[in-house]
Amino acid sequence: MDRRELLVGGAGALLVTPVSAGTAAARSENADGFPMPAPERNLPTRLPQSDPSRTLLELGWRFHEGDIPVSEPKGHNETYMSVKAGNAPGAAAIAYDDSDWPDVRLPHDWAAAQPFVETANVSQGYRPRGIGWYRRTLRLDPGDRGKAIELHFDGIATNATIWVNGSLVAHNWSGYNSVHVDLTPFARFGDETNIIAVRVDANAKEGWWYEGAGLYRHAWLVRRAPVAIVSDGVHCDPRQAPDGRWRVPVTATLANIERGVAAVTVEATLLDPTGREIATGRTEATVPTLDRVETEVILDAGSPALWSVEKPTLHTVRTRVLRDGLAVDERRIAIGFRSVRFDADKGLFVNDAPVKLKGVCLHQDHAGVGVAIPDALLAWRLERLKAMGCNAIRMSHNAPTAELLDHCDRMGFLVMDENRIFNPAPEFLAQLEWLVRRDRNHPSIILWSVFNEEPMQGTEAGVEMVRRMSAAVRRLDHSRPVTAAMNGSFYNPANVSSVVDVMGFNYYQGDYDKFHRLNPTKPITSSEDTSAFETRGAFATDSAGHVITSYDTEAASWGGTHRDTWKEIAARPFVAGGFVWTGFDYHGEPTPHDWPTISSFFGILDLCGFPKTAFDIHSAHWIDDRPVVAIAPHWTWRGREGEPIKVFVASNAETVELRLNGRDLGVQQVDRIMGNEWTVPYAPGRIEARAMRGGKVVAVAVHETAGAPVALRLTPARSVMAGDDEDAQPITIHAVDARGRHVPTANLMTRFTIEGATLLGVGNGDPNSHESEQFAGPAGTRSLFNGLAQMILRAGNGRGRITVRATAEGLKPATLAIDRADIAPRPQIAPSPPAVMQVRDWQRSAAFAERPDPALAPADGDNNSWDVIRSGQPTPAEARSVWRLYRARVTPWKRIAAEGGVIRFAALGGRAELWIDGTRVAVKDAAATGPMRATIAPGAGPRTIVLLVEAPAAQPSGILGPVGIAPR
Ligand code: GAL
Numbered sequence: 001m002d003r004r005e006l007l008v009g010g011a012g013a014l015l016v017t018p019v020s021a022g023t024a025a026a027r028s029e030n031a032d033g034f035p036m037p038a039p040e041r042n043l044p045t046r047l048p049q050s051d052p053s054r055t056l057l058e059l060g061w062r063f064h065e066g067d068i069p070v071s072e073p074k075g076h077n078e079t080y081m082s083v084k085a086g087n088a089p090g091a092a093a094i095a096y097d098d099s100d101w102p103d104v105r106l107p108h109d110w111a112a113a114q115p116f117v118e119t120a121n122v123s124q125g126y127r128p129r130g131i132g133w134y135r136r137t138l139r140l141d142p143g144d145r146g147k148a149i150e151l152h153f154d155g156i157a158t159n160a161t162i163w164v165n166g167s168l169v170a171h172n173w174s175g176y177n178s179v180h181v182d183l184t185p186f187a188r189f190g191d192e193t194n195i196i197a198v199r200v201d202a203n204a205k206e207g208w209w210y211e212g213a214g215l216y217r218h219a220w221l222v223r224r225a226p227v228a229i230v231s232d233g234v235h236c237d238p239r240q241a242p243d244g245r246w247r248v249p250v251t252a253t254l255a256n257i258e259r260g261v262a263a264v265t266v267e268a269t270l271l272d273p274t275g276r277e278i279a280t281g282r283t284e285a286t287v288p289t290l291d292r293v294e295t296e297v298i299l300d301a302g303s304p305a306l307w308s309v310e311k312p313t314l315h316t317v318r319t320r321v322l323r324d325g326l327a328v329d330e331r332r333i334a335i336g337f338r339s340v341r342f343d344a345d346k347g348l349f350v351n352d353a354p355v356k357l358k359g360v361c362l363h364q365d366h367a368g369v370g371v372a373i374p375d376a377l378l379a380w381r382l383e384r385l386k387a388m389g390c391n392a393i394r395m396s397h398n399a400p401t402a403e404l405l406d407h408c409d410r411m412g413f414l415v416m417d418e419n420r421i422f423n424p425a426p427e428f429l430a431q432l433e434w435l436v437r438r439d440r441n442h443p444s445i446i447l448w449s450v451f452n453e454e455p456m457q458g459t460e461a462g463v464e465m466v467r468r469m470s471a472a473v474r475r476l477d478h479s480r481p482v483t484a485a486m487n488g489s490f491y492n493p494a495n496v497s498s499v500v501d502v503m504g505f506n507y508y509q510g511d512y513d514k515f516h517r518l519n520p521t522k523p524i525t526s527s528e529d530t531s532a533f534e535t536r537g538a539f540a541t542d543s544a545g546h547v548i549t550s551y552d553t554e555a556a557s558w559g560g561t562h563r564d565t566w567k568e569i570a571a572r573p574f575v576a577g578g579f580v581w582t583g584f585d586y587h588g589e590p591t592p593h594d595w596p597t598i599s600s601f602f603g604i605l606d607l608c609g610f611p612k613t614a615f616d617i618h619s620a621h622w623i624d625d626r627p628v629v630a631i632a633p634h635w636t637w638r639g640r641e642g643e644p645i646k647v648f649v650a651s652n653a654e655t656v657e658l659r660l661n662g663r664d665l666g667v668q669q670v671d672r673i674m675g676n677e678w679t680v681p682y683a684p685g686r687i688e689a690r691a692m693r694g695g696k697v698v699a700v701a702v703h704e705t706a707g708a709p710v711a712l713r714l715t716p717a718r719s720v721m722a723g724d725d726e727d728a729q730p731i732t733i734h735a736v737d738a739r740g741r742h743v744p745t746a747n748l749m750t751r752f753t754i755e756g757a758t759l760l761g762v763g764n765g766d767p768n769s770h771e772s773e774q775f776a777g778p779a780g781t782r783s784l785f786n787g788l789a790q791m792i793l794r795a796g797n798g799r800g801r802i803t804v805r806a807t808a809e810g811l812k813p814a815t816l817a818i819d820r821a822d823i824a825p826r827p828q829i830a831p832s833p834p835a836v837m838q839v840r841d842w843q844r845s846a847a848f849a850e851r852p853d854p855a856l857a858p859a860d861g862d863n864n865s866w867d868v869i870r871s872g873q874p875t876p877a878e879a880r881s882v883w884r885l886y887r888a889r890v891t892p893w894k895r896i897a898a899e900g901g902v903i904r905f906a907a908l909g910g911r912a913e914l915w916i917d918g919t920r921v922a923v924k925d926a927a928a929t930g931p932m933r934a935t936i937a938p939g940a941g942p943r944t945i946v947l948l949v950e951a952p953a954a955q956p957s958g959i960l961g962p963v964g965i966a967p968r
Contacts, residue, residue: 033634033703033742035611035788036732037387039719043821044376044727047406048316050332053228054152054220060136060831061215062101064091065110067131067199075860081868085167086841091133092163092197094840097893098135103831109157111202111213112370112761113774116598125210125587125598129157129202132214138194138221139832145189148224148257150231151181151196154402155217157371159201165194175206176398176420177431178217178438180231184257191962192840192872193832206420207397209363209600210587212371217401221829225328227262227287228321230255232437236317236335237479238301246301246337248279252319253294256287263287265322268297272315278304306351307336307443309391312412314443334409336443342481342502342523344516348446348576350414356570357414357577358622359392360385360604361528364401365586367607368761368773368792374728375403377792380717382407384609385583389622394418394527394579397452397485399435408444415444416483416504416527416579422451424468432469436476448473449483449527453506457496458489466496485527487558490515497522502576507531507558509568516574525576526569531559533592533601534612536765537744537786539633539646546593546768548601550613550632551648552675556591562604562617567673570621580618584609590767599767606765608790609730613648620650620672627699628652629691634744635703640682647678653691653698661685667692706743709735711812712750713742714804721757721795721802723820728760731816733782733789733806744787748808753779756802756820757793764789795820836964837893839903839945844869844958847882847951854915854946856885874909875958878951886947886959892936895967900938902968906961908932908949915946927952929960936965 070090073079082089090096114127121129140149151164158175161168164186172179188194202213222231233253240246250268264287269280281297297319305313314334321329341349348355366373366381373381378401385393393413395404398420408415417439421428432450439445450469456462470482481501489495490503490511497503497519504527505512516524532555533548541549548554552561559565559581569578585603592601599607604614616630629651637645649656651670658665658678668676670691680687684705691699715732735746761773764785771782782789795802799822807813843858843866858866866887869875875884892901903914909929914922922934927950936943951957 032736032740033706033744034715034734035742036715037717039716041719043718043720043722043823044379045410046722047375047403048332048334050334051222052330053224054222056826056828057136057138057151057219057221058106059828060833061104061106061108062098062135063104063108063110063214064098064101064133065130068133077858077860077863080863086165088163088166088168088197091135092166092168092199094166094195095837095890096135096197097837097891099893099895101135104134106215106219107217107372107374108214109212109216109370109372111210112368112372115772116596116770118595121205122590122594123208123588124205125590126595127210127587129211129213131203132200134198134200134215136196137832137834138196138829139191140187140189140194142189144223146226148222148226148228148255149183149187150222151183152220152222152231153179153215153217154219156198156200157202157212157214157216158204158206161199163197173204173427174420174431175211177434192838193834209589210365210370212365216370216372225321226258227254227256227264227323228329229253229319229331230292232434234317234319234331234333234441236333236441237477238335238337239479240339244303246304248299248301248317248335250297250299250317250319251294253292254285254287254321255292256289259289261286261288262323266295266297267320267322268299269318270299270301270315271318272304273313275316278302278315301337304337307338308351309355309412309414312336312410312443314409333441334406335441336409338443340446340480342525342576344521344523345574347523347573348525350446355391355414357392357525357579358390358618359394359414359416359577359579360390360583361394361396361579361581362583363396363586364404366584366609366792367763367765367790370587370761373401374726374760374794376726376728377730378404379407380729381584381609382411382413384605384611386411388604388615388619389624390583390618391622392416392577392579393583394449396528396582399438402438405439405442405444409442413444414446415442416447416449417445418449418452418485419469422454422456422465424465424472429469429472433472433476436473440477446480447483447502448477448480449485449504450500452485452528453487457484457486458492458494460494462496463494463499466499470499481523483525483527491518509560509565512568512572512575523576524574526578528581529559529569529578530562530565530580531556531602532561532565532614534614535601535767536606536610536612537634537788546597551646552613552617562614563674566618566621570673580604585765585767596770597767598770601767607767608763608765608788610765610788610790613650616650617675620652620675623652627691627693629656629689629699629701631687631689631701631703635684635687636706636743636745637682641684643682644679645682647680647687649676649678649689649701651676651689651691651699653693655692657690657692659688659690704741706741706745707737707739709743709746709748709811710738711736712806712808712814714806714814714816716816716818718818720819720821721793722823723795723798723800724823724825725795725797726825727795727823728792730790730792731804733784733791734787735784735808735811742787746784746787748811749781749783750789750806750808751779751781752791752804752806754793754802754804756796756800758796760792760794762789762791797825798822836966837890837896838871839888839890839963839965840871842869842871842886842888842959843867844875845885847878847884849882851883851948851950852885854885854913854920854948855918857887869959871959871963872961874956874960875951877954877956879953881953882951884949884951884958886949888945889942890945890965891942892965893967896936896965897940898938900968901936901965903934903936903945903963903965905932905959905963908947909955909957909960910952911950913948915948917944935968
């Protein structure tokens with residue numbers, strides 16, 4: 001039996017044990033009170049590679065926290081040069097010395113390692129974000145010459161400026177959309193490496209929640225055939241024809257970087273879930289040079305298996321570009337066949353069957369890792385939501401990580417995909433268009449939301465803005481309705497509800513009926529609701545201590561408790577469903593408190609994904625296909641013997657019987673929405689809720705009073721990890737009593753060490769904890785909070801074993817072994833840190849018949865008499881022998897400045913003298929091409945390198961190969 005399915009845990013300690021009819025016995029052996037599913041022995045689902053021309057570019061990055069000011073150029077020449085292509089100054093410069101910057105691996109959220117600081121922004125979780133720089137050296141294989149080369153950042157928090165080889169290639173003002181940089185015109189190949197520099201301004205805010213800082217999503221290098229499908233260039237749009245058959249129009253956008261027009265064939269093939277071909281089609285296309293063309297193939301899918309929440313069947317559309325019969329490019333897009341319809345009276349229909357949206361709003365944030373959530377952890381979070389019957393996610397309030405949507409497709413979630421910035425000006429409209437273009441193939445997405453709670457929602461300007469934004473969405477996808485999440489102004493003469501397809505209510509539940517009455521043809525959903533507060537594992541509110549009870553009694557004034565809110569939504573068929581604010585806690589927005597509280601209380605699960613009572617409440621509301629029963633609170637209340645304790649039971653059965661130590665405390669008719677309550681004088685022992693249907697016990701929840709903690713325990717989500725250097729999972733740390741029962745009241749400090757994996761971060765779900773969430777090495781600490789703490793591990797490489805050891809004072813230590821399976825890592829572009837400092841750019845004088853003075857230099861203000869050349873670029877032959885000067889100004893890397901270095905010319909043509917800072921340091925006597933080297937003395941600051949070359953007649957001369965300065 002799959003325990004994960006059956007254990008719907010919350011409230012610090014509970015158990016749900018379906019009992020098959022006839023075997024009404026309680027499972028007392030499971031009464032250890034541990035609220036998380038038992039570990040499984042399975043590997044994470046690796047998402048299929050949709051674009052084989054993309055390779056991860058996540059290793060070999062160097063990071064600098066803080067800004068790096070650019071010094072003012074000196075004189076006219078320096079100013080003139082500083083604004084030229086390839087010559088970006090400061091840390092964007094090719095030659096900038098980043099050798100003492102630490103290496104980081106992407107995804108990377110530097111704010112997650114920051115301390116909590118009272119003067120930092122409350123909404124962003126009191127973590128200073130600041131400005132940071134990333135640099136990476138990239139070696140491109142000479143075999144990649146001629147390919148279309150792109151750099152993809154899936155998300156950068158927040159404002160980013162990107163340079164390649166000293167040229168500014170992109171600025172991006174959005175923490176949530178991806179940045180695609182066409183590297184092709186800037187690319188260098190072989191040993192002449194490329195330098196990518198990114199300045200990230202994370203002081204910029206786009207939200208009122210923790211947004212992280214840095215290159216926090218995946219980064220890719222794309223290398224494609226010169227005639228190929230552009231990025232996000234395939235649109236598959238399954239439609240059911242009136243005859244009932246499904247057709248898939250497949251549109252592919254192609255680009256051509258060759259010098260001539262290209263004739264290609266585009267082939268689209270529909271594959272069923274087993275990979276069998278169902279339909280295929282081809283079309284011919286002529287792609288103009290440096291331009292784009294759109295092609296269409298319509299596939300007849302017949303009557304395929306449908307995609308639904310219960311059975312999310314995915315098909316694949318494989319699109320290929322063929323040249324001379326050979327496939328030169330390919331994309332694989334997962335698609336699902338499903339229809340979606342919002343009815344103004346009856347709500348949502350998927351495949352013509354009614355579906356109530358049992359949804360949650362999510363921010364991308366998790367304990368320990370911040371916004372840089374590994375793919376496997378994203379999937380784990382969705383599994384937790386699925387386990388409570390959740391079927392819908394609102395990506396609040398921004399474009400999510402692409403992989404999150406892939407997991408939603410695979411797991412059967414319905415998604416409201418939301419745009420971040422409400423603004424139809426071209427830059428922001430482009431962000432919305434990017435969102436639709438990237439996401440429109442996902443069967444999970446059923447709604448586009450153009451905004452969340454905008455003060456202009458009730459104005460004429462707001463209406464005009466939404467009209468333009470909806471039109472932009474429809475140009476790219478007219479299969480899905482557009483919504484906007486409104487929080488008021490519903491009845492203004494001008495308000496955006498008149499121009500969206502589905503009205504989205506944030507809160508304002510009291511207006512559902514009135515709005516429906518006044519707008520009887522407008523479909524409605526709650527786009528956001530609830531905003532209730534709970535501290536996980538706490539059952540009394542302590543306002544001074546910023547602790548909030550988990551009995552589902554406290555909520556924001558604009559929201560409602562979990563139960564009251566769902567009651568309103570469930571009662572109205574015309575409300576398509578709801579999206580609870582929020583599925584998980586997140587850093588920042590510590591409402592209703594502030595400092596020292598640093599994270600939210602809204603989550604159904606806490607920041608670590610540990611369930612609160614709200615989890616049980618929603619399980620009872622939302623799960624129809626299996627019995628649910630859960631008890632709050634836990635039953636470990638030493639010192640409160642005889643005192644009345646409120647016992648809350650959530651269930652979806654018909655009746656529930658409560659027993660304490662075998663004594664019957666009464667049977668109640670289940671109130672599936674509001675739950676059932678008993679007041680029970682506390683006596684240690686065993687409290688048991690027996691859920692019944694038709695007079696038979698169908699599920700039992702038990703808590704037993706735990707004794708003092710005697711040992712630590714480590715419980716992973718999975719007992720095996722992929723040894724692919726990428727798989728990640730949470731490990732729960734908790735304490736048990738002498739009988740192995742989870743102790744829900746333990747708040748001990750724990751220490752741990754890890755081998756065979758990387759410790760990405762830690763947490764415990766306490767919104768008031770200021771303990772560090774990240775550690776530099778393989779060891780960390782974290783106190784248990786109401787019995788639980790969590791560490792997040794990333795598996796190392798190859799088959800092996802991960803070992804975690806945890807200790808706490810006075811307790812028996814715990815050791816956990818996790819197998820690391822032999823799974824090949826996804827390919828990564830190898831890091832290529834430069835061993836030598838390259839000298840690439842030179843000024844070259846005119847030719848002289850006589851040996852010129854090596855001190856000769858262009859006059860300041862003279863931009864024209866000297867050529868600018870690159871190392872390796874030969875000076876053409878002259879009929880007679882001539883003299884020339886080559887000048888470069890370089891600032892040696894710090895190590896060279898400190899210890900001295902060696903400058904090496906790989907190939908010099910002609911006789912030559914090398915002068916550094918006015919001193920001759922080397923001579924090359926032979927005219928034939930050959931190398932040259934000289935030592936460079938230690939010393940800080942810029943150096944002037946002058947090469948005096950006497951070119952032999954009729955021969956190319958000068959700097960014929962690379963020039964490098966190596967540390968000594
Ligand atoms: C809403 C808002 C959310 C969050 C929530 C807290 O108004 O859309 O982002 O701030 O309130 O209750």
